[in-house]
Amino acid sequence: MKRSLILFSAAATLVFSSAAFAQTAPVKKMDGILVNSAGMTVYTFDKDVADSGKSTCNGPCAANWPPVAAGDAKLSPPYSVVTRDDGSKQVAYKGKPLYLFAADTKVGDRTGDKVKDVWHVVKD
Template sequence: MKSVSLGTAVLFTLFTLSAHASEPPVKKAGGMLVDGKGMTVYTYDKDSAGKSACSGQCAANWPPVMAGDAKLDAPYTAITRDDGSKQVAYKGKPLYTFVKDKKAGDKTGDKMKDVWHVVTD
């Protein structure tokens, strides 16, 4: 009986810890990557591995997917933006959303100016 209650306590603790864990900043959905709100995630051809070339007005239109203090597992990493904030990268490429995408699943930024691309898995 004692092992059952110990096991129950362990399961309850694990459930409680996982319920309070922060959501990952990106996840796979429908064959593409989306942010925590389900919005489509993009890469920018002018970025180099580990470095964002999108700031100012560009970042206003293409908001970076911010890493915050999230623990990221490969192939995700966090890059440091020029302002010192942390942005999520996928296979070294910084990730963004697009302001003209109004609901989850919108992909209006795909192939924009031939430099913005939906991230597919």
């Protein structure tokens, strides 16, 4: 009985510690658009050049349009990672960096779509 309890305890520890290290994908598809892991709408910026490997939205721009952080995520095409001017990693879709909009406050908000005709919801 004691040996069974020890084996069960070891197996449970392995399962729970593996779950703790599991990563949440930084973006997913929901209702025909891309959203971040919290379900917030994701946008692209027309001034970013696809496959350039960088974002043109920095400083005050990034305060209004926070980058979708890539962290250490391992991404497969059509997703990739760009390195921002500050060295942080940002998720890109089809080579274009992805952003959130600070004015979106709840899941389903899309208030950033077509702002100044250069910000767009990512439709898939």
